[in-house]
Amino acid sequence: MDIAAKQALELWRGVMVLALQKDLPDLTSRQFTLLLHVYLKDQAHTVRGLAEELNMSKPAVTRALDRLGGLDFVRRKTDDKDRRSILVQRTVKGSVFLREFGDMVEIYAAEVSG
Template identity: 50%
Template sequence: MHTLINYVRSGQPDLTNRQMALMMLVYLTPGPHTVRGLAQLLGVSKPVITRALNTLGALGYLRRVRDESDRRNVFVAKTSTGQEFLEGFNRNLEHSGSDRRAPRESGLLLQHG
């Protein structure tokens, strides 16, 4: 919970689970990555990947690059902005992992019902 609160407070853009999964695939698995390949890996349609890429591209987190040997192919590539976003997200996770406290200790009361 603490991790999510820190993330919300950070002012970073809210990414959907699908967008975050797409980011993780591109940044953590060897490329080259195509829309078709990413759609197959995530088990979704190509238009779903395209919509997510449109958002992530507008944020500067991913970019499309034409294959120079076959201009019909488009690869999905990393960006320095996307790398910085994921590094910051990882730091937030690491920080919250080292600062785990019971909800009562951190001032949060969980209410049931």
Template identity: 45%
Template sequence: MSVELSASEALGLWHRVSLLQVKQDQRDLTQRQMAILLHIYLVPPPHTVRGLAATLGVTKAVITRALDTMGDMGLVDRVRDDIDRRNVVIKRTVGGALYLEKLGDLIIEQGRLLGN
């Protein structure tokens, strides 16, 4: 399915979704945190701190700080890799999946309203 929006309509949709998300959910993710979270949930695992840093073009420390925050929110979890104990593997959580499902539903709802 393809949806065609003008730049103004796309930004308006993003604006409405962002405002509603802030009002409805106490968790306030930065753009970087959201990019990391979406990558973890939309790209097949495994995900490592090193891999995420390379994908986003940032340092491992930047990823670690973002994961600390998202871990405190219950959106992701980290475990040591059983094969290579130096690596930390990022795991999805039920809380993170529900958060993104609600966000997806919100985007769909606001997108439908845009079409009316």
């Protein structure tokens, strides 16, 4: 799919407007990026690993996870193999949220391209 920068920005704007109209949870770009990373990268995620992969500080990852955990989009669990590590796990509610958001992107993209 080849689109110009202006088209990409219009797609993003349109989807964000739809999200506002649907009264979806208001996530910061860091929170949303972290959520997408956890769901789209099929691997075990730790707070330390997320901080390194996303070039964020561990406290910033923790704050984002606090918000996402409060929405039940992710949960944290102590790693049984290494009690010092905290695993970040997906939830059903987070999966549903991202599926609905992905559907909005698909619908809006079809509207503006058709």
